[in-house]
Amino acid sequence: MTRAPGGDAPAEVSMGAALNRALRDAVAGDPDVVVYGEDVGPLGGVFRVTDGLHGEFGDERVFDSPLAESGIVGTAIGMAMYGLRPVVEMQFDAFAYPAFEQVVSHLAKTRNRTRGAVPLPVVVRVPYGGGIGGVEHHSDSSEAYYTHTPGLRVVTPGTPADAYSMLREAIACDDPVVFLEPKRRYWSKEAVELPVRTEPMDRPVVRRQGTDVTLVAYGPMVETALEAAGAAAGEGRSIEVVDLRQLAPLDDSVLVESVCRTGRAVVVHEASVFGGYGAEVAARVTERCFHYLEAPVLRVGGLDVPYPPPRLEGYHLPDAERILAAVDRLQWESEWVEGGPG
Amino acid sequence: MDRHGRRVEHPLFTAPDPARLADLHRAMVIGRRFNQQAGTLARQGRLAVYPSSTGQEAAQVGGVLALSEQDWLFPSYRDSVALITRGVDPAQVLTLFRGDWHSGYDPRRHRCAPQCTPLATNASHAVGLTYAARRKGHDVAALALMGDGATSEGDAHEAYNFAAVWNTPVVFLVQNNHWAISVPLRRQTAAPTLAHKAIGYGMRGYHVDGNDAAAVHAVVSRALAEARAGGGPAIVEAVTYRVDPHTNSDAPQRYRDESEVAYWVERDPLLRTEALLRAEGVLGDAEETDRVLASFGADAERVAALVRERMAGEDAPDPDSLFTDVYSTVPPLLDRQRRELAAELREV
Structure with a gap:
């Protein structure tokens, strides 16, 4: 009980x-x-x-x-x-x-x-x-x-x-x-009262609705993304949080619908960014939402280092602050902030 | 048997009865012919590759014929003869090597797991399967086939250990054919024999002449009976020799001497059983023996003809089959690729 x-x-x-x-x-x-x-x-x-x-x-x-x-x-x-x-x-x-x-x-x-x-x-x-x-x-x-x-x-x-x-x-x-x-x-x-039946596991769910940007998260980062979205709301920015749940095979329909609506996306995970799962999400969102995007899809993840010892892991793991810093870089003022040659 | 096919008694093991001796020889005759035919098909480009087991027929046939109907066989890629002896359609055994699909047969039908290419990794499957069968109250043993090289793999160790700790009825039949592609046995192990490895796991190890079908059959039968009775798993090392190259693309002259091959060809397992069958009149008088042996040869020719015919077809595998069984249902993104490939093919 x-x-x-x-x-x-x-x-x-x-x-x-x-x-x-x-x-x-x-x-x-x-x-x-x-x-x-x-x-x-x-x-x-x-x-x-x-x-x-x-x-x-x-x-x-x-x-x-x-x-x-x-x-x-x-x-x-x-x-x-x-x-x-x-x-x-x-x-x-x-x-x-x-x-x-x-x-x-x-x-x-x-x-x-x-x-x-x-x-x-x-x-x-x-x-x-x-x-x-x-x-x-x-x-x-x-x-x-x-x-x-x-x-x-x-x-x-x-x-x-x-x-x-x-x-x-x-x-x-x-x-x-x-x-x-x-x-x-x-x-x-x-x-929650157990037993409980939530959405089928192969369906991503929208954990928090928003209109300005989509945060894509899963596993441990769902809570962190929600924390970031809560903090941003206080500053007048409306963040939607999508929880992917089943990473593979991916049903990208919920994700694509959300990003096409908000026009901005940040994908968050603990794993090192290079070659990480976020790269797949970013590529897929870019392919399918290109004409709806107001800014490049950004990735927030761990550093590209072997997992640090306990006293240094705080520098490695993404937190709400790092997520919001990425959200801030999503060309809200139409200025070029990221990428490009040189 | 000694190397000339003369009967040798052993106090621990029961020799196969006359009918079983005939079965063993017949299966080896068919197996030998199958190996030759598949090798020819590989040279003709009808098969992508073929790993021959010529010279090892006694080890495979002797082990498989010791199994009961409800038991399971876990073969590796060099165990085609074991599979056809178990009753799997010879053409389906070659599906993997023709490149039509990974496994050509339904494993449940003949209780034969798919041919396993990564070495020793199917040995723990045999342990799990027999564990599950026992839990369901079924009397099921398993024969897991591996080579001398595979015993160096960590998965062999883990499977031996799990089997011994769980006391599951698995016999690990190690065909020591002396060569892991180009690497000789002395570079695989410092153990006195591969059968000795059993000691460390707390199980029995048997060391048997792998070119003596009757001996392999007797030893595997005993090991299976002990395992079924709760006596635990066993390693049976069958000492044999890979007479042919590793596959049709191998170059054995770079690593072994022809005289070594000649030594083993003299100890051909088929010559030995035939000598025994003739000397003991197992198949009848000389005339009757000739007739029965000729019928074995005819059976083998029929298998070879069937294989030739089935491999000669120009049928191409269906590209849609790439998508249908990856998951229990075709997920959305895979379904998109499926439709894209179909559209691509329509344009061609």
Whole structure:
């Protein structure tokens, strides 16, 4: 129950708790769902996202595996070939790299390789991104590695309600899903009654309506973009925030509609800007909204440096201020501010 | 068998019965002919590439015929003979090498996973599949095929370890054909044998003459029976030799001596089973034996003719098939590319 005692308003739920509840409801609702990975059993995961599940459902359904990410994803593929729906956890973004070959060469391709005969309903949960003061290898934004691989659905929730709904949908989906959990938002709360069904995960949503500029964000940056939009409203600038949710395959219709209406766009992510997912968004928006654009599409992201140590990560991660600085550069006065030779 | 095809008894293993000995030989005769035919098609440009397993027929046939109907086979790219022995349409086995599609057969039909090109990566699939089957209460074992080079991969290690920890019924059949393209076994491992690797995982390792179909069959059968009974997975190292080049585009004269090949050709697995069948009168008297062996040859010719005919067609794969199975539904941006390609083709 998430309803507050004695009141009608739903209780506040953290994203971590929403994910935990989604896993519990999925395991309870389908005997083919199994949850496994490193430390997801009695410990409940290093972020406690699987808290209580081992005790409730037992070792047959929720269990610890050997510490080997390629083996975890590889065995999940085999299980899915025989009708299970495995949900596996990669403990941290950078610890998922040993599984990369299984993800790219098999998980993403087996349906296509077999002309649809062998679908792989596997969910790979990856806590990703920075902002928690983690030492090296604990804060990577690895989404572009996955979105560049056809055959994968790559999704990332920005709110607790979406975290619940999208994880349930991902587990029910017949395609493999890389489910990126913005770990710094595990403790972010929202008043929502669970279970909840939000928009289908392959549809971007407008989180805040506005008329002057579209901020395109996903995962951990949704909250930051909303913060920026709130601050800008005080200064008389109306910012629309689009939350992409499913990064690949992308449904760009909501995005294109929004930018054609506002005429300006800034795409925001934690990952380094160069070659990042924002480049795809910027190119796509430019191609499809060119005649509606009042200014170049700008990207705000992390620096093009390896993820910094905790005491320096504040310089790397985009915040509301950096987003608003970019918004300010969108040629409001028709002056040329950016780019060009020299 | 010894190298001349004379029967050798072993206290631990049960030799195949006469009917099974005949099956083993027949499958090898067909496999050998298939390898030759596919090699010819590759030289003619009818196939994009073909990795021959000539010389390794006993290892593949002996392993596959030890499987039960409900079991699964996880082949690598050099295991065409294993697949046709399992009953997969020979022309569909060649779909990958012709370049029509990645996998030409429905894996569920014969319980054969797609041919795996990245080395050892399908071994953990076998572990997961047998784990899932056991959870569903099904008696399903798996045979995961890999080569000597593949045992150096991290994925082989992870699969061995997961299988042993989860006690899943998987037999890892390592065809040690001595060459990983151009790199000899001594540069792959410092282990006394590849079977020794099993010790570190807490499972059994078997070392068997991979050019002796009867021995491979006996050893894999025993390993599968033990695994099914809860005794855990096993590594079976079948020592054999890749007589042909790695593929039709390889140049083996750059890295190995012809005398080495000649040594192994003398130990040809087909000659040995044929010698046994004749010496023991397994197929009947001399006349009857000749007749049955000729019928095996005729079966092999039929397979070769079918493959020639099916590969001679000028049918082109449908470009629309590029889009249909990437996801369970065609997403909007992919659908746009699909329509763009269709329009492009209409203009041509």
